[in-house]
Amino acid sequence: MKTVYEKPHSLTDNKTIYCPGCNHGFVHRLVAEAIDSLDLREKTVAVAPVGCAVLLYDYFNFDVVEAPHGRAPALATGIKRVRPDLNVFTYQGDGDLASIGMAEIIHAANRGENIVVVFVNNANYGMTGGQMAPTTLPGQKTTTTPFGRDTKHDGFPFRMAELIGSLPAVAYSARVKATSPKHVLAAGKAIKKGFQNQIDEKGFSFIEVLSTCPTNWGMDPVKALKWVDDAMESYYPLGTFKDIDGGK
Amino acid sequence: MPKVLINTDRCKGCGICITVCPKKILRFSGKFNSYGYNYVECIDENLCILCKSCALMCPDVIFTLKKDE
Numbered sequence: 001m002k003t004v005y006e007k008p009h010s011l012t013d014n015k016t017i018y019c020p021g022c023n024h025g026f027v028h029r030l031v032a033e034a035i036d037s038l039d040l041r042e043k044t045v046a047v048a049p050v051g052c053a054v055l056l057y058d059y060f061n062f063d064v065v066e067a068p069h070g071r072a073p074a075l076a077t078g079i080k081r082v083r084p085d086l087n088v089f090t091y092q093g094d095g096d097l098a099s100i101g102m103a104e105i106i107h108a109a110n111r112g113e114n115i116v117v118v119f120v121n122n123a124n125y126g127m128t129g130g131q132m133a134p135t136t137l138p139g140q141k142t143t144t145t146p147f148g149r150d151t152k153h154d155g156f157p158f159r160m161a162e163l164i165g166s167l168p169a170v171a172y173s174a175r176v177k178a179t180s181p182k183h184v185l186a187a188g189k190a191i192k193k194g195f196q197n198q199i200d201e202k203g204f205s206f207i208e209v210l211s212t213c214p215t216n217w218g219m220d221p222v223k224a225l226k227w228v229d230d231a232m233e234s235y236y237p238l239g240t241f242k243d244i245d246g247g248k
Numbered sequence: 249m250p251k252v253l254i255n256t257d258r259c260k261g262c263g264i265c266i267t268v269c270p271k272k273i274l275r276f277s278g279k280f281n282s283y284g285y286n287y288v289e290c291i292d293e294n295l296c297i298l299c300k301s302c303a304l305m306c307p308d309v310i311f312t313l314k315k316d317e
Contacts, residue, residue: 001251004313005303016308020285021262025307181268181304214262221262 021221070101112169130216
């Protein structure tokens with residue numbers, strides 16, 4: 001029998017701790033598929049964030065190091081500079097990357113480090129119970145904004161893909177989502193392009209994935225995907241914001 | 249003949265695959281795995297068109313799809 005689809009080799013058989021319907025599963029799989037298709041598994045080092053994806057080393061079948069909160073791009077910089085032959089990427093959430101790790105990500109991007117950053121944006125602090133994050137939408141209810149985020153008091157959410165895309169040293173910056181089979185394929189393509197850029201030594205690649213957090217949003221997994229389409233995408237438009245190849 | 253293999257022990261019963269299947273051949277089985285989740289099952293493998301929608305949309309990578317040569 002011919003296999004049409006199977007689990008990528010870069011994923012282990014371990015069960016994940018994520019809630020049912022959590023988009024971390026999609027993104028793990030897309031990263032694993034990209035690494036399998038480019039045959040990079042034996043020379044990949046991932047840098048894990050602090051957040052729900054903190055146990056990344058249990059799920060990926062390659063080397064993973066754990067960074068202090070928000071410092072994954074700094075750690076990845078060190079690894080890549082010492083061992084330029086390795087394929088290095090960081091996998092970060094919005095609380096990790098856009099809040100405490102804002103300095104590290106901006107400076108790593110502005111130096112044009114030859115790494116890939118996969119940014120999972122679910123608009124709240126998922127692991128700690130759904131508090132307001134820098135990416136929480138205006139009016140969105142979280143445990144620390146029970147009446148909705150008031151932009152007069154709490155400011156506006158960061159559009160990270162645009163912010164990173166505006167820096168001159170960045171090779172690739174895109175925002176994707178994973179709410180339908182079509183968009184999952186597009187997201188996989190964007191992530192693969194990031195890794196290809198690293199092989200070609202083009203520089204810093206940043207892929208933001210709009211993600212769900214069904215538990216903290218108080219929705220079922222299918223409704224949460226719909227909310228990404230309806231509410232999140234209107235504030236965070238999809239697209240490629242920087243591509244030094246000109247979109248080829 | 250297509251074959252839809254489901255790793256029921258990994259399934260978390262989120263139900264996303266059920267909504268994306270164009271042939272509507274996936275449903276909740278009504279049985280529970282070791283984690284206590286109501287896992288999905290395939291009603292009729294013969295109707296499967298191997299579009300991979302379920303596999304692409306499964307956050308827990310429970311699907312393996314095969315077909316005859």
